[in-house]
Amino acid sequence: xxxxxxxxxxxxxxxxxxxxxxxxxxxxxxxxxxxxxxxxxxxxxxxxxxxxxxxxxxxxxxxxxxxxxxxxxxxxxxxxxxxxxxxxxxxxxxxxxxxxxxxxxxxxxxxxxxxxxxxxxxxxxxxxxxxxxxxxxxxxxxxxxx
Amino acid sequence: xxxxxxxxxxxxxxxxxxxxxxxxxxxxxxxxxxxxxxxxxxxxxxxxxxxxxxxxxxxxxxxxxxxxxxxxxxxxxxxxxxxxxxxxxxxxxxxxxxxxxxxxxxxxxxxxxxxxxxxxxxxxxxxxxxxxxxxxxxxxxxxxxxxxxxxxxxxxxxxxxxxxxxxxxxxxxxxxxxxxxxxxxxxxxxxxxxxxxxxxxxxxxxxxxxxxxxxxxxxxxxxxxxxxxxxxxxxxxxxxxxxxxxxxxxxxxxxxxxxxxxxxxxxxxxxxxxxxxxxxxxxxxxxxxxxxxxxxxxxxxxxxxxxxxxxxxxxxxxxxxxxxxxxxxxxxxxxxxxxxxxxxxxxxxxxxxxxxxxxxxxxxxxxxxxxxxxxxxxxxxxxxxxxxxxxxxxxxxxxxxxxxxxxxxxxxxxxxxxxxxxxxxxxxxxxxxxxxxxxxxxxxxxxxxxxxxxxxxxxxxxxxxxxxxxxxxxxxxxxxxxxxxxxxxxxxxxxxxxxxxxxxxxxxxxxxxxxxxxxxxxxxxxxxxxxxxxxxxxxxxxxxxxxxxxxxxxxxxxxxxxxxxxxxxxxxxxxxxxxxxxxxxxxxxxxxxxxxxxxxxxxxxxxxxxxxxxxxxxxxxxxxxxxxxxxxxxxxxxxxxxxxxxxxxxxxxxxxxxxxxxxxxxxxxxxxxxxxxxxxxxxxxxxxxxxxxxxxxxxxxxxxxxxxxxxxxxxxxxxxxxxxxxxxxxxxxxxxxxxxxxxxxxxxxxxx
Numbered sequence: 001x002x003x004x005x006x007x008x009x010x011x012x013x014x015x016x017x018x019x020x021x022x023x024x025x026x027x028x029x030x031x032x033x034x035x036x037x038x039x040x041x042x043x044x045x046x047x048x049x050x051x052x053x054x055x056x057x058x059x060x061x062x063x064x065x066x067x068x069x070x071x072x073x074x075x076x077x078x079x080x081x082x083x084x085x086x087x088x089x090x091x092x093x094x095x096x097x098x099x100x101x102x103x104x105x106x107x108x109x110x111x112x113x114x115x116x117x118x119x120x121x122x123x124x125x126x127x128x129x130x131x132x133x134x135x136x137x138x139x140x141x142x143x144x145x146x
Numbered sequence: 147x148x149x150x151x152x153x154x155x156x157x158x159x160x161x162x163x164x165x166x167x168x169x170x171x172x173x174x175x176x177x178x179x180x181x182x183x184x185x186x187x188x189x190x191x192x193x194x195x196x197x198x199x200x201x202x203x204x205x206x207x208x209x210x211x212x213x214x215x216x217x218x219x220x221x222x223x224x225x226x227x228x229x230x231x232x233x234x235x236x237x238x239x240x241x242x243x244x245x246x247x248x249x250x251x252x253x254x255x256x257x258x259x260x261x262x263x264x265x266x267x268x269x270x271x272x273x274x275x276x277x278x279x280x281x282x283x284x285x286x287x288x289x290x291x292x293x294x295x296x297x298x299x300x301x302x303x304x305x306x307x308x309x310x311x312x313x314x315x316x317x318x319x320x321x322x323x324x325x326x327x328x329x330x331x332x333x334x335x336x337x338x339x340x341x342x343x344x345x346x347x348x349x350x351x352x353x354x355x356x357x358x359x360x361x362x363x364x365x366x367x368x369x370x371x372x373x374x375x376x377x378x379x380x381x382x383x384x385x386x387x388x389x390x391x392x393x394x395x396x397x398x399x400x401x402x403x404x405x406x407x408x409x410x411x412x413x414x415x416x417x418x419x420x421x422x423x424x425x426x427x428x429x430x431x432x433x434x435x436x437x438x439x440x441x442x443x444x445x446x447x448x449x450x451x452x453x454x455x456x457x458x459x460x461x462x463x464x465x466x467x468x469x470x471x472x473x474x475x476x477x478x479x480x481x482x483x484x485x486x487x488x489x490x491x492x493x494x495x496x497x498x499x500x501x502x503x504x505x506x507x508x509x510x511x512x513x514x515x516x517x518x519x520x521x522x523x524x525x526x527x528x529x530x531x532x533x534x535x536x537x538x539x540x541x542x543x544x545x546x547x548x549x550x551x552x553x554x555x556x557x558x559x560x561x562x563x564x565x566x567x568x569x570x571x572x573x574x575x576x577x578x579x580x581x582x583x584x585x586x587x588x589x590x591x592x593x594x595x596x597x598x599x600x601x602x603x604x605x606x607x608x609x610x611x612x613x614x615x616x617x618x619x620x621x622x623x624x625x626x627x628x629x630x631x632x633x634x635x636x637x638x639x640x641x642x643x644x645x646x647x648x649x650x651x652x653x654x655x656x657x658x659x660x661x662x663x664x665x666x667x668x669x670x671x672x673x674x675x676x677x678x679x680x681x682x683x684x685x686x687x688x689x690x691x692x693x694x695x696x697x698x699x700x701x702x703x704x705x706x707x708x709x710x711x712x713x714x715x716x717x718x719x720x721x722x723x724x725x726x727x728x729x730x731x732x733x734x735x736x737x738x739x740x741x742x743x744x745x746x747x748x749x750x751x752x753x754x755x756x757x758x759x760x761x762x763x764x765x766x767x768x769x770x771x772x773x774x775x776x777x778x779x780x781x782x783x784x785x786x787x788x789x790x791x792x793x794x795x796x797x798x799x800x801x802x803x804x805x806x807x808x809x810x811x812x813x814x815x816x817x818x819x820x821x822x823x824x825x826x827x828x829x830x831x832x833x834x835x836x837x838x839x840x841x842x843x844x845x846x847x848x849x850x851x852x853x854x855x856x857x858x859x860x861x862x863x864x865x866x867x868x869x870x871x872x873x874x875x876x877x878x879x880x881x882x883x884x885x886x887x888x889x890x891x892x893x894x895x896x897x898x
Contacts, residue, residue, distance in 0.1 A: 027777075031853075031855060031858045031862075032853035032854070032855055032858055032859065032862075033853050033854040033855050034854075034855055035773040035774045035776075035777045035855065035857075036774075036777065036855070036858070037774070037855070037857070037858040037861060037862070038861075038862070039778060039861070040774075040777050040778050040781055043778070043781035043782060043784075043785055044781055046785050047781060047784050047785045047788065050785055050788045050789055050792060051788060053792060054788065054791065054792055063880060063884055064881070064884060067877045067880050067881065070873065070877065071873070071874065071877050074870055074873055074874075075870070078866070078867075078870050082203075088205070088867075089863075089866045089867055089870065091850075091862065091863045091866065109853070109858075109859070109862035109863055109866075112862050112866065112869075113858075113862055115873070116869065116873050119873045119876050119877050119880070120873075120876065122877070122880050123876050123877070123879060123880040123883075124785065124789075126880035126881075126883045126884050126887075127789065127880075127883060128789075128792070129883070129884060129887050130883040130884070130886060130887045131789075131792060131793055
């Protein structure tokens with residue numbers, strides 16, 4: 001693969017991965033009050049997936065699972081309020097105090113965002129599969145991804 | 147309660163699917179539970195005196211969108227028939243199918259899904275709900291008719307049924323739109339009389355929709371073909387349910403159509419031709435099941451004729467006929483199925499002497515057939531008397547048309563009923579008979595006895611059909627079913643009908659059975675469908691030619707066309723060059739990057755310059771104070787650039803050379819679209835309407851969404867439905883990509 005020949009690029013991507021995952025997670029949770037949100041978080045995770053593909057590192061493979069989980073979560077958050085008589089897509093706000101973190105304000109918008117995130121990551125993984133590129137695993141041998 | 151029953155049905159579909167893995171009989175037994183419970187509940191309400199049950203799920207209040215059910219007297223009567231006969235059919239099917247039959251999962255689930263759709267249709271109180279369940283019945287009945295999916299003939303018949311009833315559904319939708327518009331309401335129980343030319347158009351459209359479903363001439367061609375279905379399906383679909391949907395529609399919409407002449411005449415045209423043509427068809431068949439099928443066309447014609455007359459007496463008679471027909475026609479189909487299973491044939495030329503070897507079936511067929519022929523002491527007699535009375539009560543030309551058709555159709559009905567009975571059970575070479583199965587006999591016996599009991603308890607039957615008729619026409623309240631009318635005109639006509647019909651039936655039964663005729667028009671319908679199927683790929687191939695540049699050019703031209711009106715009216719006098727000099731710098735970078743991207747020859751260079759354009763734009767967003775937009779844009783650009791780079795593995799480094807003229811076209815298109823979009827934005831910015839929504843949104847975001855990031859609260863709460871729609875689109879795209887990738891993987895595998 002393009003970047004597998006360059007140990008520097010590979011190492012950089014390997015090192016950047018955890019940082020990017022922290023950043024994505026931050027964006028996901030911060031989204032309600034600061035810039036961020038499920039879509040941006042999903043794209044950051046997606047960028048990680050793409051970069052790791054380029055570097056021939058391990059990456060998620062099951063686009064269908066990600067998409068299915070995402071759609072189920074999003075639709076469940078949307079439809080559950082109907083069961084107790086609230087309007088479709090009625091979002092709940094929850095405030096609790098958690099040890100170490102203090103007072104936390106969150107709500108059913110968070111799982112909705114997680115669903116969105118999963119779908120975005122799933123789409124990117126699907127796109128990568130769709131490009132049907134031969135990927136190379138960690139040992140450097142070619143594993144045909146047809 | 148309606149929701150509970152609906153959910154019970156849906157749960158039943160799942161349970162039947164699971165149970166069906168153990169065999170078709172287990173699946174059928176599991177599937178019978180929900181209809182049995184519904185029928186019990188409906189009968190308990192028939193006995194007691196209850197207010198209409200309603201259930202509603204509002205989606206968009208202002209547009210009357212949502213699901214709304216209302217169980218009034220008509221719906222209650224239909225529920226009793228749909229679920230009651232449904233339960234009997236499930237029981238019957240347990241006997242009909244051998245234990246190891248195929249489709250153990252498919253058949254019970256499809257039959258219960260159909261039953262559920264039918265209940266939804268019967269309960270519907272909004273024209274939209276009605277339409278949706280109407281379409282559900284078309285689709286589920288397609289699955290049922292096409293049950294034996296290994297035979298090309300069966301599949302063709304199923305497809306014909308689907309196409310005709312599906313097309314009719316679309317016509318109905320147009321009609322319902324007009325009705326709702328003219329009446330000013332989408333609630334069926336509140337429909338008032340509509341008038342005017344749009345009412346006439348609506349009447350014709352609705353009547354055509356009803357005619358396709360209720361197999362009226364010339365749309366009847368799907369019904370004989372649908373006999374390819376297993377007999378329990380035919381018994382269910384063509385007695386109490388599917389074909390009754392159209393008739394029911396005529397009844398429930400008749401309050402709206404009371405003043406519309408087109409309703410009466412379209413209904414009479416369909417009804418009268420179907421009644422006569424169907425009966426003639428029934429007399430020509432040699433397959434016992436097809437005799438009943440054509441008889442159903444004829445009977446439905448009678449129902450449409452009587453119901454479209456619209457008078458109180460006619461509605462009362464029509465609904466009584468509907469009730470009686472469901473009972474006797476189901477019984478007759480069940481008997482034919484039993485004959486088929488026990489003798490291995492349905493050909494009346496081969497069958498004979500079954501009255502001795504199958505006495506119970508013969509008795510059931512006799513009772514149900516006499517009810518169909520309108521002979522006392524049976525329910526069918528009282529209903530037909532009422533129909534003749536309704537015809538006598540009319541004035542004008544429709545009196546003679548209706549009376550003539552009812553009389554003529556009834557004579558033929560008596561004749562084909564007699565021919566059916568004699569051909570199947572009458573004298574002839576004795577046919578070998580397999581042992582009786584209780585599960586098949588009992589339901590048929592119950593249905594046939596219901597015809598007798600209906601006559602004995604005429605008052606109680608009046609209490610069922612009367613209120614239903616009153617809902618369609620208030621004047622129907624004074625009528626009742628009469629056991630023995632005495633020597634009145636209608637009774638004399640009835641005697642004449644039976645006498646003439648018996649003579650004709652006897653005469654025809656004595657003649658040798660000719661070859662089975664083909665259904666006139668069925669081939670034409672099939673050819674139309676085939677032609678459509680050939681035509682559609684041609685169109686698709688022309689529109690979806692697969693050239694990416696042409697797709698893009700098409701989209702850009704559409705954008706240009708959409709922004710064209712703004713060229714003239716955009717005001718540029720309020721525009722300022724920049725708020726901050728930094729903006730000018732960012733714009734300059736973006737423009738240079740874009741221009742470079744247009745001329746650069748290598749793919750990598752083009753990708754990088756495109757990325758630079760995106761980053762420049764996200765910088766402009768930052769300066770404007772939209773960090774969210776900027777963040778998203780930045781991440782999108784990153785993923786796109788990296789993704790492109792990834793794709794280069796299988797592409798040449800340089801772009802292929804394109805022709806001079808194509809370059810010119812691209813240049814012109816991009817310049818015009820750029821100017822167009824700019825003018826559109828300038829126009830939008832120059833026409834502020836009201837106050838900016840930003841403050842209201844900020845407050846709402848904190849109060850309702852509990853977040854300070856307005857953009858995200860809009861996405862996840864205030865306009866969450868849009869987001870849901872978008873992510874579903876994303877998911878669909880992803881699934882599409884996966885599917886394409888798999889197809890390609892298979893191709894690669896096949897090639898290697």
